[in-house]
Amino acid sequence: MGSEQNRRIKSFLPTGLLGRSLLILMTPMLLLQVVTVLIFFERHWDTVARQLSRGLAGDVAYVLDYLGQYPDEDHFKWIQHSARGHMQLDLVFEPDAILDEQTTEPPFGLVSKELFIALDERLSRPFYFNMDLDDRRLEIRIQLKHGVLSIVAPRKRLYNSTTYIFFMWIAGSALILYGVAVIFMRNQVRPIRRLAKAADQFGRGVDVEDFKPEGAAEVRTAATSFMAMRDRIGRHLSQRTALLAGVSHDLRTPLTRMKLELAMQQSSPGVDALKQDVVDMERMVDAYLAFARGEEGEKAELTDIGKLLTDQVGEALRDGQQIDLHIEDNLDMELRPQSMRRCISNIMSNAGRYANNLSVRAGRRGQDYEIVFDDDGPGIPAEKREEVFKPFFRLEESRNQATGGVGLGMTIARDSARGHGGDVMLEDAPGGGLRVRLVLPIGH
Ligand SMILES: Nc1ncnc2c1ncn2[C@@H]1O[C@H](COP(=O)(O)OP(=O)(O)OP(=O)(O)O)[C@@H](O)[C@H]1O
Ligand SMILES: [Mg+2]
Incomplete structure (x- = not known):
C-alpha cells in the first residue's frame, strides 16, 4: 500500500530537472509565506481591527457625552462642526424618530464584529450600524431620548489598507522571485539537456558536432569528458577497421603468389583442395575489404x-x-x-x-x-x-x-x-x- 501511495504521489510530481529544482526551491518559500501570513497577519489583523473599532466607538461615545451635557440647538451645531473637522464624523439628528432596526448580535465579519463589541461596550443605548452605506462610508444610528442620531463615518477609519498593500507586496515579490528562478534554472538545465541529447544521438550513431560546454562546472566537465570519449571511441573504431583492412590487403599478395604457385603444380586431389581453399580465402579477404571501405565516414x-x-x-x-x-x-x-x-x-x-x-x-x-x-x-x-x-x-x-x-x-x-x-x-x-x-x- 505504501509503495502504491508513493507511486501516486510521484505521478503528480514533475519528472524533469527544471520542474524538480523549482519545486525544491519554491516549496519552502511558499510554506514560509503561508505560515507568515497565517500566523502574523491573523494576529495583526485582529489587533488592528480591534484598535480601530475602539477608536471610532470612543469618538462616538465622546460625541454622545457632549450632546448629553449640552442638548441645546447651538451647542449641537458647534459639536457637529467640531466632529466633522476633527473626527471625520457627520452628525444628523432626526427629532422624535425611532430606530426601526437594531443591531443586537455581533454580525459576521472580523471588522464589523469588533465594531459591534466596541459600540456595545461604550453605548448603553440601542444602536444600529450599516457598514456599507456606500462604498466609502458607514453609518451608525443611535436611539436618543428625543430622536435618532445618525453618525456617518468614512470606512477608512476601520479598514487598514496597508495590510492589503503589504500582502500584495509579498505575493508580487514572490512572483518576481519565481520568475527569476525559472529563468536562471532554465539556463542551468539547458546544457544538461543538450548533453543528454548529444549522448543519445551518439548512442544511435548520429554524428555529434562539437558544442560549447556551458553551465555549472560539473556539467561543463561532463560535456568535455563526453566529447573526449566520443573522439576516443571514434578513433578506436576507425583504427580497428583500418588495421583489419591493412592486414586483409597485405594478405592478397601472398594469396596471389600461392595461386600462381598452385597453378603450376600437377593436378592432384591435395592440390585441388588447396586451390579451393585459396579461392575461398581470396573471397573472404575481398568481402572484408569491401565492407571496410564501405564503413568509412x-x-x-x-x-x-x-x-x-x-x-x-x-x-x-x-x-x-x-x-x-x-x-x-x-x-x-x-x-x-x-x-x-x-x-x-x-x-x-x-x-x-x-x-x-x-x-x-x-x-x-x-x-x-x-x-x-x-x-x-x-x-x-x-x-x-x-x-x-x-x-x-x-x-x-x-x-x-x-x-x-x-x-x-x-x-x-x-x-x-x-x-x-x-x-x-x-x-x-x-x-x-x-x-x-x-x-x-x-x-x-
Ligand atoms: N534466413 C536464413 N535461413 C536459414 N539460415 C540462415 C538464414 N540466414 C542466415 N542463415 C545461416 O547463417 C549463416 C550466416 O549468414 P551470413 O549472412 O552471415 O553469411 P552467408 O549468407 O553465408 O554469406 P554472406 O557473407 O554472403 O552473407 C549462413 O551461412 C546460413 O547458414
Ligand atoms: Mg548472407
Whole structure:
C-alpha cells in the first residue's frame, strides 16, 4: 500500500530537472509565506481591527457625552462642526424618530464584529450600524431620548489598507522571485539537456558536432569528458577497421603468389583442395575489404526507412524473390542510409538464398522502429543463433558452394544495427523458418 501511495504521489510530481529544482526551491518559500501570513497577519489583523473599532466607538461615545451635557440647538451645531473637522464624523439628528432596526448580535465579519463589541461596550443605548452605506462610508444610528442620531463615518477609519498593500507586496515579490528562478534554472538545465541529447544521438550513431560546454562546472566537465570519449571511441573504431583492412590487403599478395604457385603444380586431389581453399580465402579477404571501405565516414541523415525497404524489396523482386512487404507507420529517422541499406539487403539476401518466401513487416513499437523478416526456410537452430553473427561463420549444411557466401552478411547487419543504437535478433518464424527482428531506437 505504501509503495502504491508513493507511486501516486510521484505521478503528480514533475519528472524533469527544471520542474524538480523549482519545486525544491519554491516549496519552502511558499510554506514560509503561508505560515507568515497565517500566523502574523491573523494576529495583526485582529489587533488592528480591534484598535480601530475602539477608536471610532470612543469618538462616538465622546460625541454622545457632549450632546448629553449640552442638548441645546447651538451647542449641537458647534459639536457637529467640531466632529466633522476633527473626527471625520457627520452628525444628523432626526427629532422624535425611532430606530426601526437594531443591531443586537455581533454580525459576521472580523471588522464589523469588533465594531459591534466596541459600540456595545461604550453605548448603553440601542444602536444600529450599516457598514456599507456606500462604498466609502458607514453609518451608525443611535436611539436618543428625543430622536435618532445618525453618525456617518468614512470606512477608512476601520479598514487598514496597508495590510492589503503589504500582502500584495509579498505575493508580487514572490512572483518576481519565481520568475527569476525559472529563468536562471532554465539556463542551468539547458546544457544538461543538450548533453543528454548529444549522448543519445551518439548512442544511435548520429554524428555529434562539437558544442560549447556551458553551465555549472560539473556539467561543463561532463560535456568535455563526453566529447573526449566520443573522439576516443571514434578513433578506436576507425583504427580497428583500418588495421583489419591493412592486414586483409597485405594478405592478397601472398594469396596471389600461392595461386600462381598452385597453378603450376600437377593436378592432384591435395592440390585441388588447396586451390579451393585459396579461392575461398581470396573471397573472404575481398568481402572484408569491401565492407571496410564501405564503413568509412558516412554521415547520418534523416531517412525514410519505409522507402529504403521498398527500394530493397523492389530490387529483390526483380531478382525473382517472393516478398510480401507491409509498412505500418511513417518510419523517419536519422541514420546512415548506405549502412542501413547494407544491413537490410544482407538479411533479405539470406532469405533469398536459404528460403523461398519472405514476409517483411515494419512499424513503430514504443520508442523503437521494428522491422520483422519472416521466411519459410530451414531456420537456424537456437544454439547456433549467436554463432552466425561471428565473421566468416557459416552453418555446416550451407558450406557448399551453391549458396556461396563467405559468412559476413549477419556480422555486417548486426554491426550496422548496433552502430545505430539498435540490434538484430534471430527467432523462430511462426510458419517455421527464421525470423530476423531488426530494432532501431527512434531517439528524441
Ligand atoms: N534466413 C536464413 N535461413 C536459414 N539460415 C540462415 C538464414 N540466414 C542466415 N542463415 C545461416 O547463417 C549463416 C550466416 O549468414 P551470413 O549472412 O552471415 O553469411 P552467408 O549468407 O553465408 O554469406 P554472406 O557473407 O554472403 O552473407 C549462413 O551461412 C546460413 O547458414
Ligand atoms: Mg548472407
